[in-house]
Amino acid sequence: MGGTFDPVHHGHLVAASEVQAQFDLDEVIFVPTGQPWQKTDRKVSAPEDRYLMTVIATASNPHFSVSRVDVERGGTTYTVDTLHDLRNAFPDAELFFITGADALQQILSWRQAEELFSLAHFVGVTRPGYNLDDTHLPNGSVSLIDVPAMAISSTACRERVASGLPVWYLVPDGVVQYISKRDLYRNA
Numbered sequence: 001m002g003g004t005f006d007p008v009h010h011g012h013l014v015a016a017s018e019v020q021a022q023f024d025l026d027e028v029i030f031v032p033t034g035q036p037w038q039k040t041d042r043k044v045s046a047p048e049d050r051y052l053m054t055v056i057a058t059a060s061n062p063h064f065s066v067s068r069v070d071v072e073r074g075g076t077t078y079t080v081d082t083l084h085d086l087r088n089a090f091p092d093a094e095l096f097f098i099t100g101a102d103a104l105q106q107i108l109s110w111r112q113a114e115e116l117f118s119l120a121h122f123v124g125v126t127r128p129g130y131n132l133d134d135t136h137l138p139n140g141s142v143s144l145i146d147v148p149a150m151a152i153s154s155t156a157c158r159e160r161v162a163s164g165l166p167v168w169y170l171v172p173d174g175v176v177q178y179i180s181k182r183d184l185y186r187n188a
C-alpha cells in the first residue's frame, strides 16, 4: 500500500487490514513515498518523518511492515519504480497494490500506466466521498472491494493540528505523540 502518509491515519490502517483479511495476504507492506508529483500544491513533510510515523502506526500488527524503497530511491516517486523494486526484493511473491478510490480515479494518469497492471494485482478500496462510477479502468485490471467507511484524510488531520484541534483517535496514539514531539503541521 503506497501513500504519502502525511500523517498515516486509521483510514489507511482499516483499509489495509481489510484487504489483508479478504485476500488472505501474508503481509501488507506500507510504502511511504518520496516526493509525490501529483501533490505539488503544498509542502509535504520530510520522508523520514512520514516513514517513522508509518512504522509507529503499523508496529503492533504482525501482518504489517514498512518498506523504505521509495524513501531510499529519493526524488519523485512513481509506482512503476516501486513495483520493480518490490519485485526485486520479493522475486517469488504474488504482489498486490492497494489504492483508495480517490487515487484510482487518477490511475490512468500515472507514469507508464499501461505497464502497471502487469506488475501487480491492483486492489481498489472504497473511500467516503469518492465513487468510481465514471472511472473507466481496463477490464479486469482492478479488484474493487468494500472496506469499513472511515471519513478521515491526512489533510483533515493536518488542518486540525494547525487549528489546535485534537487528532486523538483519528491517528494511532503513537502518531499523535510523534506529531507533537516533532512539532509537525502547526503551520500547515
Ligand SMILES: Nc1ncnc2c1ncn2[C@@H]1O[C@H](COP(=O)(O)OP(=O)(O)OP(=O)(O)O)[C@@H](O)[C@H]1O
Residues within 6 Å of the ligand: 002, 003, 004, 005, 006, 010, 011, 012, 015, 098, 099, 100, 101, 102, 103, 104, 125, 126, 127, 128, 150, 151, 152, 153, 154, 155, 156
Ligand atoms: N479514509 C480512507 N479510506 C480508504 N482509503 C484511503 C483513506 N485515506 C487514504 N486512503 C488511500 O490510502 C492511500 C494513501 O493515501 P494518502 O497518504 O494520500 O492519504 P490521504 O488521506 O488521501 O492524504 P491527503 O489528504 O494528504 O491527500 C491512497 O491510495 C488513498 O486513496
Ligand SMILES: O=C(O)c1ccc[n+]([C@@H]2O[C@H](COP(=O)([O-])O)[C@@H](O)[C@H]2O)c1
Residues within 6 Å of the ligand: 001, 002, 003, 004, 005, 031, 033, 036, 037, 038, 039, 077, 078, 079, 080, 103, 109, 110, 111
Ligand atoms: O506512479 C505515478 O505516477 C503515481 C502518481 C500518483 C500517485 N502514485 C502512488 O499512489 C499512491 C498513493 O498516492 P497519494 O498521492 O494518494 O498518497 C502512492 O504510492 C503514490 O506513489 C503514483
